[in-house]
Amino acid sequence: MILIDKFKLNLKKIYNGFKNIILSPAKIIDLCWQKIFKVIEQEFFFISLMMIFNFMPYLYLFCLYNQYENAIGGLFKPFSVIIFMGLIINFLHGKLKKCLKYFILSISMILSLMELFIIGKYYTFTTAGIISVIIGTNLHETIEFITMYFSWSYLIFIIALALIIYLLNYISRKVKLNNKLVILFLPYFCLYSLFYVIIPGKNLTECLTFTRLIAPVEQAIEDAIAFREIYTNMQNNVQIVDKGRDIPNIVFILGESTSKGHMSLYGYPLETTPKMDKMAKNNELYVFKDVISPHAYTIGSLREVFTFHNYEATNKWYECNNLFDIMKKAGYKTYWLSNQETSGQWANVALAYANRCDYKKFTGIRQSYEKSYRADGELLPLLYEVMNNNSDKNFYVLHLMGCHGEYENRYTPDFAKFSDVDETKGIIKTQEAKTKRAQYDNAILYNDTIVTQVMEAFKDKDAIVIYMPDHGEEVYDLKNFNGHSDDNPTKSMLEIPFVIYTTEKFKQKYPLVDAQIRASVDKKYMTDDLIHTILDITGIKTPEFQETRSIINPYYNQERKRIFLDKDYDNWQ
Known part of the structure; x- marks a missing residue:
């Protein structure tokens, strides 16, 4: 109870x-x-x-x-x-x-x-x-x-x-x-x-x-995985309709972080490109005046420059055919000579393209912990070596360090011509900003020598040499910043040099192509369509080729909008 x-x-x-x-x-x-x-x-x-x-x-x-x-x-x-x-x-x-x-x-x-x-x-x-x-x-x-x-x-x-x-x-x-x-x-x-x-x-x-960080990391990992997909998705899809003109030497110099706004070739007050200036004055160089890159960082640009992918595309960039497989199928021996790093294979689209080529060589096998201060001049012996053992049809890509930061490491001491006292332009006048600009201008000066030495190497051959960087660089020109990024970009990061050099033998053998190039220098252009221009120069035709996207073609569409990050570049304030 x-x-x-x-x-x-x-x-x-x-x-x-x-x-x-x-x-x-x-x-x-x-x-x-x-x-x-x-x-x-x-x-x-x-x-x-x-x-x-x-x-x-x-x-x-x-x-x-x-x-x-x-x-x-x-x-x-x-x-x-x-x-x-x-x-x-x-x-x-x-x-x-x-x-x-x-x-x-x-x-x-x-x-x-x-x-x-x-x-x-x-x-x-x-x-x-x-x-x-x-x-x-x-x-x-x-x-x-x-x-x-x-x-x-x-x-x-x-x-x-x-x-x-x-x-x-x-x-x-x-x-x-x-x-x-x-x-x-x-x-x-x-x-x-x-x-x-x-x-x-x-x-x-x-x-x-x-x-x-979750969303950006997921997207970046997806992109890194995509770099691996290039080996399987771009291997057996190439169809050649016409093998073209059989030009013996096609040379593409891929620069790095080079803004045309710092080149005297494009009106910059300091004489940063004396050798190209002289060639242009002697009508030896075709200087395209209004060219921009599709992105302000290397990976973004390269996945469009060397493929049929562009901002209008609905498929992935790695699902598009690439220039190297096309050139190989058209009978060209392909070379990739680089002064950039060899590490980070699966995250580096440039190396992915290098692995598509018949022959690739770097100025040094450098791992992550090694210094990478090799000057671009060290590429020249590699070029001379393969030129002595080339085939009847050759497609060369030379990948420079160009003007990539740190700028003072991109030129040899004898090219330290400019100092802070020479720097009167730019919106920021601090000592640090002037020093950075001077170092960048010295890098441009050294780059001018390397590019023209490559052109000189092919002077007596039947050859065409194309030079352009992946993107430009902001060096206190339009904002208090030096570097490049698709996030909060400036026009200095996108406006790039684009020049073509044709030898006398090329002019004599392909006068129509040479005339088309000469007539196109004033047209506006974005390099996500570069593959169409290179194929047009060579005469190679594939089902994806569009003459309206080649700047040298009489049917080039000059009304195509240059869209960057969903904005019309030509109306960008």
């Missing part, structure tokens, strides 16, 4: 407790606030650092664009997610809790610093294009990149951040939170996060630095 009475009493207590909970939602809310407050108090160091690491990129980016409301929104967005992470960590104990906490903080700090660096140079969050560049770059090029953009302000910032971390750690141990102050602001943070981040879902990936 006593046991039954105790059971009834306990049952009544449970019922009354359940009844009170059901009838007192305010009590539930109060318990929730108390738990959240307890978590904030116990995990103050973790939550504060996570807020700083994830808010700094938002604050920096939107303040650069004077969008202060969006910057404040960046403070609210990650809050609920970070509180939730704090709740999870608060449930853990011992070494697991400590290890997880510091792992998350370390990753967040590294990614935050990386994103701040990217925002400072590209005025954007991390994108697939930037990730692709990282994937396609070896360690030494990465070190070069960081060295080129390093400034003492970054070091000062890192020291300041370290002091903030130390102070927060001290505060979290010594100072107790004001309960009333937390309760005053906490609901606003949580409600904003709930209704503008969690419920819509679309903003969820923007909350944290590492969640913002």
Whole structure:
């Protein structure tokens, strides 16, 4: 009987407790606030650092664009997610809790610093294009990149951040939170996060630095996988309708990061291209005046320059036939001679093309940890070697380092002609900007010599030499920036030199082709259609060839819009 009475009493207590909970939602809310407050108090160091690491990129980016409301929104967005992470960590104990906490903080700090660096140079969050560049770059090029953009302000910032971390750690141990102050602001943070981040879902990936990386990394990995697909998707699809003119020597010089705006050949006040200037003055060089690249980074440009892919295409670039397979099927022996790196095969579309050629050779077999300061002049002995053992029909590609940063490593000491005192142009007049511009102009000067030496090597042969870079470069011409990227590009990154040299034997043997080239120098052009022009020069015809896309063809469509990132370039302000 006593046991039954105790059971009834306990049952009544449970019922009354359940009844009170059901009838007192305010009590539930109060318990929730108390738990959240307890978590904030116990995990103050973790939550504060996570807020700083994830808010700094938002604050920096939107303040650069004077969008202060969006910057404040960046403070609210990650809050609920970070509180939730704090709740999870608060449930853990011992070494697991400590290890997880510091792992998350370390990753967040590294990614935050990386994103701040990217925002400072590209005025954007991390994108697939930037990730692709990282994937396609070896360690030494990465070190070069960081060295080129390093400034003492970054070091000062890192020291300041370290002091903030130390102070927060001290505060979290010594100072107790004001309960009333937390309760005053906490609901606003949580409600904003709930209704503008969690419920819509679309903003969820923007909350944290590492969640913002998900989409661009996925896209970049997809692109890297696509580079492997080139070997299977482009191997057996080539059909030749007409093998063409049997030109003995077709030479394509692929430059790097070269803006026509820094070439005296195109009106730049400093004499940066004296040799090409002289050739043009003597009518030995056809200088095309209005040519742009389809992208402002190497991978993006090369996957269109050497294939039938363009901005109008509906299929993937690697599903299109490429120039090297076509030239091989038309009877040409194909050569790829490069002063670029040999590492990063599957992420480097240039090397993917090199592997399509009959013969490939690099100035050095360099792994990621080796220096890559070889001057482009080291390509010339490789060229002379294959010229002595060539076939009846040859297609050469010479891939230069050109004017790629760091600029001071792209020329030999005897080409250090320009200094900061020569640099009067550019919108930024700081010592650093003038020095960078001078180094870049010296790289252009050296590039002029290499390009003309290649032309000189074929002077007495039946040959045509085409020179163009993958894209241009911004060197404080139009904005406070040096480098290139599809994100926040400038015209300096897209406007490139495009020149053609034909030897006397070529002129005599193919006078009509030579005349067509000469008559085309004033036409506007984008190099995503380059494959059509090269095939038109050679006379090779495939089912994909379109005469309206060849700049030298009488039926060339000059009304075709040059679309870059969904914008009409010719109406781009």
